[in-house]
Amino acid sequence: MQLHPDDSIAVIFCAQRTGSGEQDYQTAAAAMGALAAQQPGYLGEDHARSADGFGITVSYWRDDASAKAWRDHPEHARIREQGRDKWYSAYSLHVARVERAYDWQK
Known part of the structure; x- marks a missing residue:
């Protein structure tokens, strides 16, 4: 976990994977993570996946x-379409304002 500034934007992507094309998915996910990190306004990400995908x-x-610019990035849009076609059976996306953020680590 990372500390994110107050009054930032959180884009919450919840998705159910299909289980097909795992290697292609991993490659695309790594590329999108690297590309997102290069975008102006990017602050980081958190993620988790269960055994059922x-x-x-x-x-x-x-x-x-900044969040909208990432949504509209051409390469991100191209990969998003591949996800709809191949890797996801369903997803939802939520955008929220982070009013407070706390971190703790032992």
């Missing part, structure tokens, strides 16, 4: 304009 990725952005 349900996953949640939360990306954090300085402001809504």
Whole structure:
């Protein structure tokens, strides 16, 4: 976990994987993570996946304009379409403002 500034934007992506094309998915996910990290306003991400393929990725952005620019990035849009065609049976996306953030580590 990372500390994200107050008043940032969280994009919460919840998805059920199909289980097909695992290697292609892993390659695309790594490429998208690296590309997102290069975008202006990117603050980081958290993610988790269960054994049945349900996953949640939360990306954090300085402001809504930065989050929207990532949504509209051409390469991200191309990979998103592949995800709809191949890798996901369903997903939902939620955008929220982070008003407070706390971290703790032992």
